[in-house]
Amino acid sequence: MKRVCVFCGSSVGARPAYAAAATHLGEVLAKRGIGLVFGGGRIGLMGTIADAVLVNGGEAIGVIPDSLMQREIGHRGVTKLHIVESMHERKALMADLSDGFIAMPGGYGTLEEICEIITWSQLGIHVKPCGFLNVENYWDRFLEFLDHAMNDGFLRPENRALIQVASAPEELLQKLNSWEAPQHIERWLDRERR
Numbered sequence: 605m606k607r608v609c610v611f612c613g614s615s616v617g618a619r620p621a622y623a624a625a626a627t628h629l630g631e632v633l634a635k636r637g638i639g640l641v642f643g644g645g646r647i648g649l650m651g652t653i654a655d656a657v658l659v660n661g662g663e664a665i666g667v668i669p670d671s672l673m674q675r676e677i678g679h680r681g682v683t684k685l686h687i688v689e690s691m692h693e694r695k696a697l698m699a700d701l702s703d704g705f706i707a708m709p710g711g712y713g714t715l716e717e718i719c720e721i722i723t724w725s726q727l728g729i730h731v732k733p734c735g736f737l738n739v740e741n742y743w744d745r746f747l748e749f750l751d752h753a754m755n756d757g758f759l760r761p762e763n764r765a766l767i768q769v770a771s772a773p774e775e776l777l778q779k780l781n782s783w784e785a786p787q788h789i790e791r792w793l794d795r796e797r798r
Contacts, residue, residue: 605638607641608704608706609641609698609702609704610653611642611706611713612648612649612707612710612714613648613709613713614647614649614710616648617709622709625739626653626708627652627656629706629737630657631660633657634656634659634661639663640662640665641666641698642664643666643667644678644685645666645668645677650679654681655681658682664683665685667688667694667701668686668694669690669691670688695717695721699724702732704734705718705732705734706736706780721734722766722767726763733779733781733783735768735769735770737770740771750764768780
């Protein structure tokens with residue numbers, strides 16, 4: 605992987621472990637020569653991870669809609685800052701620039717972004733690995749929900765398996781690097797056409 609997109613909160617959250625994990629992930633990315641693609645803000649976990657990448661000599665590419673430049677306080681110190689017109693353009697460009705995706709702790713925006721990217725994987729729109737950095741078990745309840753959706757027939761087991769999970773950046777990056785796209789998943793769109 606040359607670049608990883610990290611979806612994360614525009615706040616630092618209630619626990620110091622979240623910012624510490626963002627800093628550590630940024631350091632690991634920079635030391636491994638893996639570029640960061642992120643939401644372009646200089647606040648919250650977004651700014652924390654970008655700063656950690658930059659301090660360690662890495663590449664940090666931000667993508668932010670013009671309407672959020674002031675609210676999320678665009679990070680002008682990054683390697684490159686793309687200012688786009690809409691959230692749709694933001695997500696599409698982030699996906700195009702990235703070879704894999706990581707969700708760190710965050711709120712609605714983080715959840716929406718990683719769910720859309722996993723859905724694109726399920727639909728075969730991309731074949732890039734998707735993972736959750738499960739800092740202090742932040743994602744446990746969401747992962748339990750996915751198991752519930754699978755058990756109740758709304759999520760196929762092979763699509764549930766599209767997600768990699770780890771609590772440490774090194775382990776998650778190893779899982780993303782070794783991930784192989786499923787070869788014979790019957791896409792749900794194909795089933796609907798029958």
